[in-house]
Amino acid sequence: MRNYQKDANLDNRLHKLIKFFDIKKRITIKDIAKALNLTSSTVSRALNDNSRISEKTKQAVKQTAKELGYEPNYLASALRKGKSNLVGLIIPRANSYFFSSVVKAIGDRLSIEGYNIIITQSNESYEKECQNIESLLYTQVDGIIASLANETVDLEYYNKIKANGVPLVIFDRGEDSLNVDYIGIDDYLSSFKVVEHLYNQGCRRIAHIGGYRHTRIYESRVEGYIDALTKFNLPLEESLISESNLKVEDGRAIMEELLKLPNKPDAIYAAGDFAALGALQVAKENHISIPDDIALVGFSNEPFTSLITPSITSIEQHSEMIGRLAAETFLDRINNPDKAVKLNKIVLDTELIVRESSKKLK
Amino acid sequence: MRNYQKDANLDNRLHKLIKFFDIKKRITIKDIAKALNLTSSTVSRALNDNSRISEKTKQAVKQTAKELGYEPNYLASALRKGKSNLVGLIIPRANSYFFSSVVKAIGDRLSIEGYNIIITQSNESYEKECQNIESLLYTQVDGIIASLANETVDLEYYNKIKANGVPLVIFDRGEDSLNVDYIGIDDYLSSFKVVEHLYNQGCRRIAHIGGYRHTRIYESRVEGYIDALTKFNLPLEESLISESNLKVEDGRAIMEELLKLPNKPDAIYAAGDFAALGALQVAKENHISIPDDIALVGFSNEPFTSLITPSITSIEQHSEMIGRLAAETFLDRINNPDKAVKLNKIVLDTELIVRESSKKLK
DNA sequence: TTATATTGCGCAATCGTTTGCGCAATGGTT
DNA sequence: AACCATTGCGCAAACGATTGCGCAATATAA
The missing domain is CATH 3.40.50.2300 (Response regulator)
Structure with a gap:
């Protein structure tokens, strides 16, 4: 009796405290269970639509869950379920x-x-x-x-x-x-398509601004480029290939080097759009016409490629x-x-989006 | 004795099964505890560098934790700690x-x-x-x-x-x-700055391609626009203000309407860069020179604004x-x-990035 | 009517950590 | 020597949900 009294007292004070600090007590399935005179097992099963629970009980559980403002704790669930x-x-x-x-x-x-x-x-x-x-x-x-x-x-x-x-x-x-x-994506084939396109536009000296070849995708792009050159009997020269981070600055620097060559390229294929942009900027500054003097193709189809002048031909990766x-x-x-x-190895086809920067033939 | 025998047997078979399926048993603090003849309490405290644990024990715990390949379970920790x-x-x-x-x-x-x-x-x-x-x-x-x-x-x-x-x-x-x-950001002030800039460039009929005014930021931009017009004694006309989703198409459509006006604006301030881009496209198509015929300013400083020709003046939001x-x-x-x-209400200053599209005065 | 399924729910352990409390051993103070 | 503080660790209950098992009560089949 004494004990009960004490507990009730405590409970009372606790409630006041809760009210005072406006602490919202977390509602758990136990609370729902208590309210309905059930066990938490049943409540859990009811909420998860377990077939062993009667429709009536499910309704009641869901109802009071809503009334009490029950919010499940995914962490607890995750811990137990291992998911x-x-x-x-x-x-x-x-x-x-x-x-x-x-x-x-x-x-x-x-x-x-x-x-x-x-x-x-x-x-x-x-x-x-x-x-x-x-x-x-x-x-x-x-x-x-x-x-x-x-x-x-x-x-x-x-x-x-x-x-x-x-x-x-x-x-x-x-x-x-x-x-x-x-x-x-099929980096090799994409590269191949780029070179093929440039060849069809009449380009015969095609430079490649590539990424670092220790990364597989850039290595593949180089290979596609090389194999395409070989197929079309185009010159494959050290001076026309480079490796970089493919940022705008890299494109700029490499373009400047290319323009110093005694035998300038008539097309540039950059393995990234930003490098292509850098190259374009330098070309503009040097009054070199894109695509008339030099055709230009990028990679990735960044949004800006379609917005700038001239718009840049690129590869859409989906x-x-x-x-x-x-x-x-x-x-x-x-x-x-x-x-x-x-294993799933999905290799998507890419799309060559031809724009102004590589349209030599009208 | 019988019982023990049975358990050992079970344990044995379980181990074989585990080995067979190559199941990696999760190592928990209990395993560490068992290995060191401690309790999980101590292990937990040791791992968390509790001051009540001796340095020696901490070392031992961390050592065997590493040896056993222990990986903590954040979910369990989160559940218990409520964080x-x-x-x-x-x-x-x-x-x-x-x-x-x-x-x-x-x-x-x-x-x-x-x-x-x-x-x-x-x-x-x-x-x-x-x-x-x-x-x-x-x-x-x-x-x-x-x-x-x-x-x-x-x-x-x-x-x-x-x-x-x-x-x-x-x-x-x-x-x-x-x-x-x-x-x-301070949308009101940013808008004001835009109009002020256009005014200083000699523009006197400034249109505004705005967002929907039920969104506060767009409402503030409109207000800044209007107040600036008032300050500089510029005409405030219904036909020069519009509301839209500020997409490229919206910019296009609204620009076309503006060009039909008997009294065309000499500047356009769009509350979004994409709308500004749409306006720019239409202007180009109609052989209207930006900025000479009409000056143009956008908002947000999207990357493309600096890349296209002419580059678009915009507001950098940081x-x-x-x-x-x-x-x-x-x-x-x-x-x-x-x-x-x-409450923290942080309002950042914006920066007007002046580019070609609004540079009338050299 | 008896045997067997099925339905509806409770018991209690469990997931892996954390933590308040308690207890013993040691150290330090008068 | 008596006393208190500190150090080092264990006990056991949490956190909130899930689930294998068990036990009645009811339904179905034989």
């Missing part, structure tokens, strides 16, 4: 058109299935990328979708993901050596589709964990 | 320059403090925005940073966030009515700083939950 409904995303940076388009597509697709995405940026740093992987694994993500940093060569950390049984999907930048699902397919590849893995044998 | 180290982000869409820049900045800033960010997109839909809020709250995020969808007028859902005691920071698009921390400040405002709230009284 967080979170997908980790690792990208070099968020503020580029390509990556942000992919992010948008992945987000849109996965939100339909009830997943949220955690976005992390490597800023092209290998170290940061490793930190991101750890952080995502510790957060118990159900999968990771990643595009590798430029720096990343060692892939031990990515094996860690697989070792944890977490599905991994790589897009765009990725190594074949890594035995995982991959979504990308970034939104890459994102959607990456998301769906992950979903496929999650929904069929058994058929873990066959 | 997830996750921050929710709600933006209209990820693939715009402004928002992706903000995302990048927020991500970079918060990752330093050990937070991960969950990104959700409203796609300008009020309904989706509400779903996002719910989803984020259920995921137990420690805070939410949001920019409202165009559609969003009713803010009841945002009050739900505050009711849950979750810090909320709004940036860019937000209502004053909502009593929360806010980071944005998106990266907005992101950083939004992140820091959140951190401030989290670290000082007590001083919940004073």
